[in-house]
Amino acid sequence: MAEIKAYSLDELGQLFKDKGLPQFRAKQVYQWLYQKGACSYDEMTNLPKNLRATLAEELPLLPAAVIDRQVSSDGTRKYVIQFTDGTATEMVAIPSQDRLTVCFSTQVGCAMACSFCATGHEGFTRNLLPGEMVEQVLIAQHDMGRRVTNLVAMGQGEPFLNYDNVRKALTILNSEQGLNIAARKITVSTCGVFAGIQKFAQEPEQFTLAVSLHSAIQKTRDELMPKVANQPLAELHEVLCQYQAISKRRITFEYLMISNMNDDERNLDALVDFCDGLSCHVNLIPLNEIDDSPFKPASHHRVERFIERLQGSGTEATLRQSRGGDIAGACGQLKNKTL
Numbered sequence: 001m002a003e004i005k006a007y008s009l010d011e012l013g014q015l016f017k018d019k020g021l022p023q024f025r026a027k028q029v030y031q032w033l034y035q036k037g038a039c040s041y042d043e044m045t046n047l048p049k050n051l052r053a054t055l056a057e058e059l060p061l062l063p064a065a066v067i068d069r070q071v072s073s074d075g076t077r078k079y080v081i082q083f084t085d086g087t088a089t090e091m092v093a094i095p096s097q098d099r100l101t102v103c104f105s106t107q108v109g110c111a112m113a114c115s116f117c118a119t120g121h122e123g124f125t126r127n128l129l130p131g132e133m134v135e136q137v138l139i140a141q142h143d144m145g146r147r148v149t150n151l152v153a154m155g156q157g158e159p160f161l162n163y164d165n166v167r168k169a170l171t172i173l174n175s176e177q178g179l180n181i182a183a184r185k186i187t188v189s190t191c192g193v194f195a196g197i198q199k200f201a202q203e204p205e206q207f208t209l210a211v212s213l214h215s216a217i218q219k220t221r222d223e224l225m226p227k228v229a230n231q232p233l234a235e236l237h238e239v240l241c242q243y244q245a246i247s248k249r250r251i252t253f254e255y256l257m258i259s260n261m262n263d264d265e266r267n268l269d270a271l272v273d274f275c276d277g278l279s280c281h282v283n284l285i286p287l288n289e290i291d292d293s294p295f296k297p298a299s300h301h302r303v304e305r306f307i308e309r310l311q312g313s314g315t316e317a318t319l320r321q322s323r324g325g326d327i328a329g330a331c332g333q334l335k336n337k338t339l
């Protein structure tokens with residue numbers, strides 16, 4: 001049987017039912033795991049001892065370990081988290097006065113091979129289980145000593161290539177029996193995987209969709225994000241229009257500002273055109289340089305120009321504050337250094 005972190009609450013309830021165990025026990029276990037952050041069945045003191053022993057044998061609970069943790073001068077903390085199979089991933093906790101945002105990973109490594117990304121260079125290892133995603137959030141919450149208020153699935157991995165597990169994790173994170181984080185404060189970021197966007201449109205919760213665009217010129221985007229070259233921009237635009245028609249939710253576009261790559265006037269024209277007809281917000285992101293990368297951050301002047309022009313055309317655009325730059329801030333960098 002799989003380890004316990006693979007199950008949603010409903011599935012756990014069914015499993016307990018099949019075993020002739022009372023349903024409320026499933027709920028108790030779930031609350032221990034996701035509300036109290038229990039790392040072993042022995043901690044679940046309101047469960048009979050023999051049930052704890054059976055569960056430990058049949059549904060292993062294998063806690064992850066933090067094998068590296070770095071604290072930035074701005075308070076951002078970055079973690080390398082290792083699972084019991086020896087694989088590891090990254091998570092970042094970004095505190096501010098009124099919120100604690102956690103950027104968590106959905107896979108170990110990533111198959112998308114984005115050319116600007118350290119994780120993309122690492123390749124794909126495996127999908128994370130729902131409980132392994134939630135565990136990252138619990139680790140951050142415990143270490144920061146305050147409640148996580150905002151989440152972004154924007155660490156290692158393409159969430160929509162692990163859709164079912166991500167969906168289960170979102171339920172745990174959002175539900176009252178789990179972490180009870182408002183759906184509106186949970187963002188899932190994709191490279192633009194059509195099938196995932198179409199499924200996500202049907203989800204009843206008000207989760208936010210973010211799409212990594214990085215260029216609205218096909219050739220440039222193909223260079224930056226080669227694995228979505230088969231999901232062309234014109235069709236992506238159509239899929240997003242359909243998404244919006246169904247979900248009525250605003251989309252965020254992530255746009256890394258890279259000097260002499262996607263920061264010229266031609267790219268700006270294409271971006272303005274792409275946003276036309278969509279209710280969206282463009283998040284311009286300063287590039288975190290990674291070792292041996294030819295990519296350099298765009299100038300402040302170019303970023304200002306993008307913001308001015310986008311806002312002038314009626315699209316909200318902001319520059320994301322760069323956080324944790326002194327602690328290997330780009331995705332995959334710290335893990336590569338640690339391992």
Ligand code: SF4
Nearest residue numbers: 110112114117120157
């Ligand atoms: S940017 Fe995201 S999707 Fe692209 S390779 Fe890196 S982790 Fe994967």
